[in-house]
Amino acid sequence: MLLGLLTQWGLFRYWWVTIKLALTTILIGIILFVLVPGLGARADAAHAARSFTAAERLPLAFAPAVGVALLILMVVLAVFKPSWSSGSACHGRYEHG
């Protein structure tokens, strides 16, 4: 967020930055609300030597897979910085300070 706020890119001036902000927020949500509670519950089950159902296993494989895909997408967006602007950049990148 600081990179967006403190540079000419802004948070909402270019779609790629706005997309990164949204994806990072989604990622934090997945980690906090899916992965952390899921891992805790599965750790308790493993400790009790209980076997897992497919419905219990799936989110634990799915959440990290989505997370890694989003991280790769974010690095690709950051490196290539696609030039589509969100409208507020149409007068030039440096004009809005």
Ligand code: HEM
């Ligand atoms: C985990 C999440 C993120 C990853 C992995 C990531 C990755 C990167 C990478 C690798 C670069 C360097 C690209 C280059 O210089 O070629 C970069 C630059 C940048 N990122 Fe992110 N980023 C993340 C989250 C964010 C968020 C949430 C924002 C803002 C909302 C953001 C805004 C920017 C901006 C504006 C730059 C360009 C800085 C500049 O060149 O002056 N990033 N990011």
